[in-house]
Amino acid sequence: MPPLSKSHTSLASRRSSVFNFHQPAPQPDVYYVGVDVGTGSARACIIDTNGIILGLSERPITRHELKPSHITQSSTEIWNSICFCVxxxxxxxxxxxxxxxxIGFDATCSLVAISESNDQPVAVGPDFSDNKENIILWMDHRAVDETNAINATGDKCLKYVGGQMSIEMELPKIKWLKHHLPGGISDVKFYDLPDYxxxxxxxxxxxxFCSAVCKQGFVPLGVDDSTTGWSKEFLQQVDLDEICEDDFRKLGGIPNKNGTYLSAGDIVGKLTPQSAEELGLTTECIVGSGVIDAYAGWIGTVAGKVDIPKLQELSEKSDGSIGTACGRLAAVAGTSTCHIAMTKEPCFVQGVWGPYKDVMAPGYWLAEGGQSCTGALLAHVLSIHPAYSELAHLSEASNLSKFDYLNMILENLVTDTKSRSVVSLAKHMFFYGDFHGNRSPVADPRMKASIIGQSMDTSVNDLAIQYFGACEFIAQQTRQIxxxxxxxxHDISCIFMSGGQCRNGLLMRLLADCTGLPVIIPRYIDAAVVFGSALLGAVAAEESVAEHVATKGRSRRSSILVSQKSQTSLHGGGGAVEEPHSPYTAPSATASTTNMSALVYPTAGHHFSMTPMDEGAEENVDYFNQPTYKPKVPTTSEEEESDEEETLSFGSKSNVQKGLSQKLNKLGLKPLSTLDSKKEKEPNAGDKLWKIMEKMTGPGKVILPSDPHHPDRKLLSAKYEIFLEQCKQQQQYRDLVDKVELENLKGLRV
Structure with missing residues (x-):
């Protein structure tokens, strides 16, 4: 395999660049909490003022499907899981x-039903006697007819959700509840889960704004002559008169009248005494406005510090506003993948949700594309192959993940078959993988998979080729988006990845080579989303922290906290921490015990360099192995500088924190300059968010695309044309046979 392309900058220039820096000392008594609620688990993390994760915990949450397509969860269970993790x-x-x-929250875009009269959960069915099951999960598909009825209106609000409302959004679910919930929805108010x-x-x-605009049909004031956010005519047209009552009270009201709508990280308020006690925090902890989970992934990644000339050039020209983030595509990967990009002006993209205004920052627009299954696709391709059991056995015996083992097989096949490269190895495998329909940019849920090039080979080698085909499909479809x-x-300059797929070096290399864009892997691969939610808490608490630093802790906050600590010691509330479960029943916490102080706060003379992934790569090596972080120790010459790779873990637990305040005080280290008490011109909400993101996100790792004339790039470009043809022809084939069948049915009726 030809060597990978080199960095645009030399080691000497990188050493003097802004990306080589001493990690500032953290403010020893300032921390933030992030909470992330995914489809299958709740997570929480604690970060310091440099964005270093000091603790990370996760707990599973259940979901129920008592009837096909009816998938529910419990807000009570979710809240209890959050409290446990915090x-x-x-x-x-x-x-x-x-x-x-x-503290900041993110969560899936799921509908929560709450009683207006007592603020308690309301059952959402199919078992309406179980009030604990009060969340209709995002993936619930019960509201087919309701979705069709809403989209049939052609209302102008629909153009801001990709032209039609998805069955996974919330108005269809509310409409379903109106007609199925015993007694109707007269005593029910509705929240998107982050807002709940x-x-x-x-x-x-x-x-x-993130929840209301992205998932509930809210059109911000001034957009398309919107004066209330909600359209009374539209909601009445779809038979939802109840939620129009009292100026849309059930959905949150009208902005600046009976409702408040906030951008990411705006202050919602302080914790109530009850929630503070349940979370183990204090009533002085400030809550930032939440976002949908994928958007927290955007917050947690796109400000990553990387050595890419174009980004450096744009940053130098920027005015420090959140507009600097325009053109940075966040790919938040898991079971599926969401693609989120920001623009200053609205950009309407066929098959892409949005543009959504104000959801991240006032005056800015976001677009949300996506792939219906990516992680799920790779798992499916492996599980249905006859050699899957053999692969599981071999990978376990080798102490490798299944994907790492398949990557090794592909490397060996290149040698054994004398192929030019891994890409060339699969040149006659044409894999189109929309097994679960297409979210973007075709926006056709009827799309299915098609694979050309299969044989009767049932070996692990054949499985490796099909696995490569699935990875190539994910990358080619990303190029299409x-x-x-x-x-x-949009002017997309790079892709900021997050999620476990970042560990798959083959997939990351294919993404770079198919799209022709640098791919950036974040410092926290698995924790980028929960880290992003912690940044929301940091934004909301910025003024409180500044006051605390300016008064050296002698603030109203301090006196209140002293009082609360006394109350806690007397009554066992407030900051009391629940004892962990038995090791036989406790969910596994994912916080690392690695000593982060050695990696993140090095001794004098050490520094960090955010270099492209392929710098110093050996031939046939780094195609498959893409670590996330490389701390570098300077030496007396460039030739002696080490290229040893180290992976940055989630962060330390007590080993970092114990005695940290005392050690920093002894060293006489000053607070971070960004926490200086000097008053500056008040930035807008989006710029405050961006300042925190830039300060705390830390370094990323870069995979640069190969040269456009590289044989693999040329081959992948040729196969992209075939990919597009497979997509188009599937639709044409379906239309052809549907037309014939329609005529056949007409003939039978006659």
Whole structure:
């Protein structure tokens, strides 16, 4: 395999660049908590003022499908799981709860039903006697007819959700509940799950633009002559008169009248005494406005510090506003993948949700594309192959993951078959993998997979080739999404990845070579989303932290905390931490015990360099292995500088925090300059968010695309044309046979 392309910058220039720096000392008594609620688990993390994760905990949450397509969850269980995780983080990190200044939440875009009369959960069916099951999960597909009825209106609000409302959004679910919930929805108010969590934490009815605009049909004021956000005519047309009552009270009201709507990280309020006690925090902890989970992935990645000339050039020209993030595509990968990009002006993209205004920052627009299955696709391709059991046995015996083992097989096949490269090895495998329909840019749920090039080979080698085909499909479809965005006005400069797929070096290399864009892997691969939610808490608490630093802790906050600590010691509430479960029943916490102080706060003379992934790569080596972080120690000459790779873990627990305040005080280290008490011109909400993101996100790892004339790039470009043809022809074939069948049915009726 030919060697990978080199960095654009020399080692000497990188050494003097802004990306080589001493990690600043953390403010020893300032921390933030992030909470992430995914489809299958709740997570929490604690970060310091440099964005270093000091504790990370996870707990599974259940979902029920008592009837096909009816998938529910419990907000009570989710809140209890959040509290468990936050308390675990506090215990594991050694952080004093009174030093946690802010908390942020993200969650899936699921519908939560709550009684208006008592603020308690309301059953959403199919078992309406079980009020604990009060969440209709995003993936619930019960509201087929309701979705069709809503889309048949052609209302102008639909053009801001990709032209039609998805069955996974919330108005179809509300419409279904109106006609199936015993007694109707007269006593029910509705939240998107992130907004419910901030409500549960603060008691506030404030809603986020992220949830309302992206999933509920809210059109911000001034957009298309919107004066209330909600369209009374549209909601009445779809038979939802109830949620129009009292100026749309059930959905959060009208902005600046009876409702409050916030951008990411805006202050919602402080924790209530009850929620503070349940979380193990204090009532001085400030809650930032939440976001949908994929958007927290955007927050947690796109400000990563990387050595890419174009980004450096754009950063130098920027005015420090959040507009600097325009053109940075976040790919938040898991079972599926969401692609999120920001623009200053609205860009309408066929098959892509949005553009959504104000969801991240006032005056900016976001587009959301996506692939229906990526992680799920790779798992499916492996599981259905006859050699899957053999692969599982071989990979386990080799102490490798299945994907790493398949990557090794592909490397060996290149040698054994004397092929030019791994890409050439699969040149006659044409894999189109929309097994679960297409989200973007075709936006056709009827799309299915088609594979050309299969044989009767049932060996592990054949499985490796099909696995490569699935990886190539993911990368080619990403190129298709990027091109759709670009044609409509986006200027995409790079892709910021997150999620476990980042560990698959083959997939990351294919993404770079197919799209022709640098791919950046974040410092925290698996924790990028929960890290992003912690940044929301940091944004919300910024002024409180500045006051605390300016008064050296002698603030109203301090006196309140002293009082609360006394109350806690007397009554066992507030910051009391729940004891961990028995090791036989406790969920496994994922916080690392690696000593982060050695990696993140090095001794004098050490520094960090964010270099492209392929710098110094050996031939036939780094195609498959893409670590996330490379700390470098300077030596006396460039030739002697080490290229040893190290992977940065989630962060330390008590080993970092124990005694940290005392050590920093002895060293006389000053607070971070960004926490200086000097008053500056007040930035807008988006710029405050961007400042925190830039300060705390830390370094990323870069995979540069190969040269456009590289044989693999040329081959992948040729196969991209075939990919597009497979996509187009499937639709044509389906239309052809549907037309014939329609005529056949007409003939039978006659």
């Amino acid at each position: 308390k675990n983080c506090i215990r594991d990190s050694g952080v004093d709860p009174s030093d946690i200044f802010g 969590l901030t409500h549960r934490a603060t008691g506030s009815e404030a809603r986020s 990027v091109e759709s965005l670009t044609k409509s006005g």
